[in-house]
Amino acid sequence: MVLVTGGAGFIGSNFVRHMLRERPDDRIIVLDALTYAGSLDNLPDAFKRPAADSRATFHYGDVCNPQLVAELVAQSDQIVHFAAESHVSRSIVDNWSGAQTNFLGAQNLINALLKSAPRVERMIHISSSEVYGDALTERMDETHPLNPKSPYAAAKCGADRLVYAYCATHDLPIVTLRPFNAYGPRQHVEKAIPRFITHALREQPLPIHGSGEAMRDFLHVADLCRAIDLTLQAPLAQTRGQIYNVASGAARSVVSIAQEILHAMGAPAQALAHTVDRPGQVARHTGDFSKIHRALGWSPTIDWESGLRETIAWYQAHAELWRKQLILSTQRIPRTDGQAALH
Numbered sequence: 302m303v304l305v306t307g308g309a310g311f312i313g314s315n316f317v318r319h320m321l322r323e324r325p326d327d328r329i330i331v332l333d334a335l336t337y338a339g340s341l342d343n344l345p346d347a348f349k350r351p352a353a354d355s356r357a358t359f360h361y362g363d364v365c366n367p368q369l370v371a372e373l374v375a376q377s378d379q380i381v382h383f384a385a386e387s388h389v390s391r392s393i394v395d396n397w398s399g400a401q402t403n404f405l406g407a408q409n410l411i412n413a414l415l416k417s418a419p420r421v422e423r424m425i426h427i428s429s430s431e432v433y434g435d436a437l438t439e440r441m442d443e444t445h446p447l448n449p450k451s452p453y454a455a456a457k458c459g460a461d462r463l464v465y466a467y468c469a470t471h472d473l474p475i476v477t478l479r480p481f482n483a484y485g486p487r488q489h490v491e492k493a494i495p496r497f498i499t500h501a502l503r504e505q506p507l508p509i510h511g512s513g514e515a516m517r518d519f520l521h522v523a524d525l526c527r528a529i530d531l532t533l534q535a536p537l538a539q540t541r542g543q544i545y546n547v548a549s550g551a552a553r554s555v556v557s558i559a560q561e562i563l564h565a566m567g568a569p570a571q572a573l574a575h576t577v578d579r580p581g582q583v584a585r586h587t588g589d590f591s592k593i594h595r596a597l598g599w600s601p602t603i604d605w606e607s608g609l610r611e612t613i614a615w616y617q618a619h620a621e622l623w624r625k626q627l628i629l630s631t632q633r634i635p636r637t638d639g640q641a642a643l644h
Contacts, residue, residue: 302328303533304377306364306410307384309333311488312427312480312522314343316381319526321345321356328356332373334363336386338489342622364406367413374413379533380424382410385457403456404463411467411475423474423541425532430481430518430548430588432458440589443479443544450583461544468542476532476540481548481588485522485608486615490626493555494519494609497562498616499623501572507563511578513556516585520549521603531597539596548588549601565613 303320307313308331320329331348333339341349347357362369364384374380386402407426414421433441434448447462449455461477468475484494497507528547532540556573563570593599616623 302330302377302379304330304332304373304380306332306380306382306406307339309335309339309341309343309359310383310385311338311343311485311492312483312525313339313381313383314487315485315522316383316526316529317348317357318345319523319530321347323530328358330358330360330373330377332360332362332364332370332384334384335361337626338386338491340622340625342625343487363402365401365409367409370409371413371416374410374417374421377417378420378422380410380414380421381427381529381533382407382424383427385427385429386453400452400456403453404459407460408463411464411473414473414475415467415471418471418473421474423476423533423537425529426460426464426475426477427529428461428464428477428479428544429454429457430479430546430586431583432461432479433586435583436585436587440548440550440587441546442589443546443592465542465544472541474537474541476542477544478529478532479544479546479588480525480528481518481520481546481586483522483525484519485612486619487622488522490623493517494558494562494612495616495623497559498566498613499627501563501566501568502616502620504568506572506574507559509556509559509573509575510582511575513559513573513575514554514584515582516552516554516587517558518548518550518552518587519558519605520547520601521608524549524601524603527602528593528597528599531599535597543596545593545596546588546590547593547599548590549605550588550590551605552585552587553605561609562613565610 308317348359431454432447433445434450447458449458467473488495490499500507
């Protein structure tokens with residue numbers, strides 16, 4: 302039995318689909334509070350019309366609920382913890398809900414794990430590359446200093462260190478993954494790539510924070526799901542307490558990505574709208590994945606061009622899903638001059 306928290310979100314739902322396809326003997330429990338980024342639309346039909354012997358079970362609930370989490374952890378053999386409020390701009394406007402879910406939710410889950418040991422064979426904690434802040438080296442490895450620059454990143458950094466402390470104190474079977482910028486099908490339109498694609502589909506200028514020269518490392522979600530699955534299956538003696546980056550190793554500017562999307566979709570190249578930069582913006586973010594490659598043999602397999610084409614095609618074919626999200630796709634962020642800007 303695999304418990305997946307946040308399994309109705311972007312990465313979580315893609316991982317659930319991966320598991321149902323690649324691990325036919327496993328049963329999957331999804332726990333999700335169905336906040337703005339989680340939707341039953343993301344989940345396979347098996348979760349929506351479960352039979353008595355179904356491999357797929359959905360529980361509506363909050364990862365901060367101690368009783369519910371303890372009950373589900375006690376039934377599980379493995380845990381993959383995705384549940385998070387994951388948007389940087391949203392965390393600036395509403396830092397309380399993000400801190401509660403991202404930090405206290407992780408603490409609640411780990412406490413339940415501590416009580417259920419040794420039944421639970423292992424837990425994978427999904428951290429974030431945002432914990433690193435600005436890159437001090439061309440590619441950041443797992444020893445890079447942690448310098449979060451937004452409330453979201455700080456809360457994820459706190460959870461990351463909390464997991465480390467529990468591992469050190471109690472020798473819990475937890476592995477931490479730090480994914481860089483994932484993209485692909487089912488991502489909320491508040492994120493950069495789906496925001497660009499859906500603006501182009503609606504023939505609207507693509508919004509760019511500042512100059513758009515900020516560099517990011519984008520990884521297809523299918524490659525990330527494969528890394529998580531490998532971490533679940535690796536010998537625990539090798540991975541217990543370890544931290545692994547999951548990245549492509551390639552840096553791309555946000556403005557160049559917008560231009561590539563416009564070109565791929567046949568839209569006018571000048572259709573960009575530069576806005577004020579986002580507070581706490583990270584200038585460069587590129588990952589070194591050599592540690593997980595050495596340990597588990599993982600490396601990205603989906604090249605950028607084909608992954609981007611596939612993602613564009615998904616949004617073109619599923620307008621009925623992403624149009625529901627448009628009202629929640631922007632945040633008005635106060636600035637130090639007393640004004641506000643949409644992000």
